[in-house]
Each structure stands twice: as structure tokens, then as C-alpha cells.
Amino acid sequence: MKYDSSRKIKIRAIIEIAGKPKEYIENAIKLLVDKLKTEKDIIVLENEIFDAKKLVDEGSIYTIFAELVIDLKDVLSLSKFCFDYTPSSVEILEPEQLKLDAPSATSFINDLLSRLHETDMVLKNIRAEHQVLNINATTLLKNFIMISLRDKERTLQEISDYIGISQDQLKPFINSMLDSNIISEVNDKYRLIR
Numbered sequence: 001m002k003y004d005s006s007r008k009i010k011i012r013a014i015i016e017i018a019g020k021p022k023e024y025i026e027n028a029i030k031l032l033v034d035k036l037k038t039e040k041d042i043i044v045l046e047n048e049i050f051d052a053k054k055l056v057d058e059g060s061i062y063t064i065f066a067e068l069v070i071d072l073k074d075v076l077s078l079s080k081f082c083f084d085y086t087p088s089s090v091e092i093l094e095p096e097q098l099k100l101d102a103p104s105a106t107s108f109i110n111d112l113l114s115r116l117h118e119t120d121m122v123l124k125n126i127r128a129e130h131q132v133l134n135i136n137a138t139t140l141l142k143n144f145i146m147i148s149l150r151d152k153e154r155t156l157q158e159i160s161d162y163i164g165i166s167q168d169q170l171k172p173f174i175n176s177m178l179d180s181n182i183i184s185e186v187n188d189k190y191r192l193i194r
Helices: 022-036 075-085 102-148 156-163 167-179
Strands: 009-019 042-049 062-072 089-094 183-186 189-192
Touching: 009 022, 009 075, 022 042, 022 062, 062 075, 075 102, 102 156, 102 167, 156 167, 167 183
Parallel strands: none
Antiparallel strands: 009 062, 009 089, 042 062, 183 189
């Protein structure tokens, strides 16, 4: 497909996906490119999907990427593409200079701010959920420790074996429970205070 000069922006973009198994990310990148081809303000002129590669430091994680040449309607379409598809890089091929009138610049900035606020809200919700999960996990772990000490005194190693959590990870919780007088320690054995 030739470059349509009535369209405003031509870009080269790289979109990357990482994950496992290998077949999943290979299918995901194909679906993503197919979805791009159906977008209203996007014309995919060229696309090449490269072979998936195993990430050396990550063990069983693979990465795959597609290089695309795309025609976009305007700067707003470019920003929408960037937010929706999060390419790892974008190179503007044409035109050499972008000119924005005030209404287009305003729309671009407001779209950017809207997306940033949306991302901020998602992050705040994730942080709140994470905090609740931490509180619940801490309570659950302390309950497991108390259950392990319900019938008899145990060493840290015995508690670790009983619960299935390493001694190093248990130690801060044990110390907190000692400080709160929930448990006591005598001769390297812990017991529940009744």
C-alpha cells in the first residue's frame, strides 16, 4: 500500500510482548497486529513479526516483537495508538514537521491528561488492594503460627517445617508476635500465651 498524503502521519513502531509459554505470545502478537488492522484511524502499511526469543536471565520467559509501518489520521490518532498499544518505540517517518493548531494541541493535551489520570486511578486502586492483601496475609500467617503452637512448643525450625515458610521469612512475624505478647520464647522454643 502506498503512502496516502491525505493522511497526516506515517510512523514506524515496534510492539513487544513478553510472557510464556512461547506459543501464547506468538499467538498474542498475531492477534494484536490483526486488531491494529481493524482500527478506524490506522492503516497498517507493513508488518513483520520476528521470531520469539527466550530471555536469558528470566528462564522460561519469551519475548517477541512486531515492526510496523503505519499511517495515522492525526496526532490524536498517534497518541491513541501509543496509549492503546504501548509500543516500545515510535519513529515518525512523515511528515518531517508536525504542525498543531490550538484545538488539536488542546485535544492532545486533554487526552494525555485523561489517560494519566486513568492510570493514576488504576495505580491507586492496585496500591489499596495490595495493602489489604498484605494485612490479610500477615493476619493469616500469624494465625498459622498460633495454630502451630496451639498444642505444643516448637522451635523456629519446627514452625517453619509445619507452616512451609522459611525461617528467614518467619522471623519478623515471630518477633512481632513476641513484642505483642501473643507468644513467648523459652530455650529457643516458642509457645502460645493463653
